[in-house]
Amino acid sequence: NAGVTQTPKFQVLKTGQSMTLQCAQDMNHEYMSWYRQDPGMGLRLIHYSVGAGITDQGEVPNGYNVSRSTTEDFPLRLLSAAPSQTSVYFCASSYGTGSGEAFFGQGTRLTVV
């Protein structure tokens, strides 16, 4: 089982460049989300989606866009990369409510220079 797949695993961007982090899940989960992980701050929610066509902002949405055209895919777009966006990004998926745990991808380590 593939679970949650993120690409790429590593990326270096120059300030001002744009890119898309890809995330796909094969578990038919309704709920998908993007987090960034920074030292000492845990995981902070960037954007999330409760189903195809429905997205909403999390705790730290500025500088990021998302869309959800299918149940399986939830890409994260950086429109104009800044050094403050240097981080490790995780995509997660889960069932809609309650005690269902989130399943995580392996992460994308992004460096903006």
Add this chain to the structure above:
Amino acid sequence: AQSVTQLGSHVSVSEGALVLLRCNYSSSVPPYLFWYVQYPNQGLQLLLKYTSAATLVKGINGFEAEFKKSETSFHLTKPSAHMSDAAEYFCAVRFSGGYNKLIFGAGTRLAVHP
């Protein structure tokens, strides 16, 4: 405001010693609670979760956690640490209401010494 707090960003224990990692939440209604582990350069893996079926929850790798409503806590324990337990541990909560948002604590890095 609803929140989750992990006390101690770094915990160091000797191999064979008790592991205790603390997690407290702030909410008037008990949330769903989770512990995740992250090994170096990897994603997060579920250790265990509280679903209200039992206050003492057993997870993988010999870890367990006890939900205490009166203390709004969900501390993670393991009776005897192993070198392979060295990792970062995250407590996460999903509060009732809202769209299933999972909120993480800041994490505790566990070091195990021989």
